[in-house]
Amino acid sequence: MVKTIGTHSGHFHCDEALAVSLLKKTKEFAGAQLIRTRDSNRLAECDIVVDVGGVYDPATHRYDHHQRGFSETFSDEYKTKLSSAGLVYKHFGKEVVMHLLDKTEIDDDVEKLYLKTYHGFVEALDANDNGISAYPNTATPLYKESPTSLHHRVAKMNPKWNVTMTDAEIDTRFVEASEMTGNELVDYVKGLQESWLPARSLVIDALDKATDVHPSGRIIALERSCPWKEHLLELEKERNLSDDKSILYVLYPESTPEGNWRIQCVPLRPEGFENRKSLPEAWRGFRDDELSRISGVDGCIFTHAGGFIGGNKSKQGACEMAKLAVEL
Structure with a gap:
């Protein structure tokens, strides 16, 4: 039977867009049907739910971060609270990276790029969705964040305040946003594999x-x-x-x-x-x-x-x- 991925309907954000895209790059949820709704009965029927429902429970594939008391981070080294993107990446990211690197098992390269991709790509999306400042000790920002960053581009795919769209039209926009975030992550991981990781051996040789x-x-x-x-x-x-x-x-x-x-x-x-x-x-x-x-x-x-x-x-x-x- 076709698996179902559930997330909330209406206005969407970068975190659940990436979360859905990540899931579709796993063996279990490749080709899964997407359901966007806030109907708890429909969500209960989904095989996995992200960014809605008020529950974080990997055993039942529920990955929300909005509930009171939620404080999950990627690891003890991080202070940034996870969004649905980080939650899904924490549990499925190694499989996704392994797939993108065309590996059949988790090796040192997969481990390194899994950690690097969270630090360099996913964490910023977690922070933005949870309202965590990148420079909390300054009264005013040192610079204005670029309006071309990934979460801004996803945000702009929602209907403008003075434009009315049907639920079906918004769902279509969400699918496009999810594909865009997924493609960005693929490009990032591939760049690490092809450029960043090979540099390590040169640095080791120079250090020796x-x-x-x-x-x-x-x-x-x-x-x-x-x-x-x-x-x-x-x-x-x-x-x-x-x-x-x-x-x-x-x-x-x-x-x-x-x-x-x-x-x-x-x-x-x-x-x-x-x-x-x-x-x-x-x-x-x-x-x-x-x-x-x-x-x-x-x-x-x-x-x-x-x-x-x-x-x-x-x-x-x-x-x-x-x-x-x-x-x-």
């Missing part, structure tokens, strides 16, 4: 050879430009590197035919610009020959005014800049 670059072991040189920040910070934790042994600067070649190299400071957190040790203040904002004169290093191209990144025409020059920055 850190003392070849500088005796302090606090500079690494990557063979290629790649997404390195999260991998580096994670690997340092795995290796129990103390603060006085952590990496300060990362060198990597630019993806250009000129053969230029970059020196970048390691940030305190992957998405931030606060660094463990910024490039010397005396270098900041200067370029080319003037920067080479000030630093005493040939081939300098620039040092950003913010002190978080610089460039040189050669690997040797970038290494010299990093060595001086460590020692100054």
Whole structure:
């Protein structure tokens, strides 16, 4: 018999749109019929219900988060309360990721991308649906959230306040929104598989050879430009590197035919610009020959005014800049 997925009717949100899409990527609910209603009798007949009903009970496949006292998070490491998207992802996400990676069992890659996808994709949807601020300690936001973010795009698929639609028309919009959120998640996971995950081996190799670059072991040189920040910070934790042994600067070649190299400071957190040790203040904002004169290093191209990144025409020059920055 065809399985049924139940969710509420009327105005819809990003969390249940993604939850439904995730379920349709599982073996059990692939091809399931969608029922949008607030009729408790009809919902009781559904095989699984998300974002409505006031019950969270995985044993009976009920995944709502609106009830008083609900405080479920993805894991003990998180404080963000789950929405229906996070609830469904927590219980079915590994199967979905395994399917997207074309794996037959849960291995290390599946585990890593399962965790990464929650942190980088799903958590923001949970927070938005539950009204949790990304910067609770500031009286005013540091910036305005983009109106092109996923939950905004889903919201805009609801009828405008001065436009009347039938229930059937709104249901059609919901299906479109659910497909859109699902496609976004697929693109995200595939991007991790094809680009983010392979970078880990490059960071491991560079970290193993850190003392070849500088005796302090606090500079690494990557063979290629790649997404390195999260991998580096994670690997340092795995290796129990103390603060006085952590990496300060990362060198990597630019993806250009000129053969230029970059020196970048390691940030305190992957998405931030606060660094463990910024490039010397005396270098900041200067370029080319003037920067080479000030630093005493040939081939300098620039040092950003913010002190978080610089460039040189050669690997040797970038290494010299990093060595001086460590020692100054």
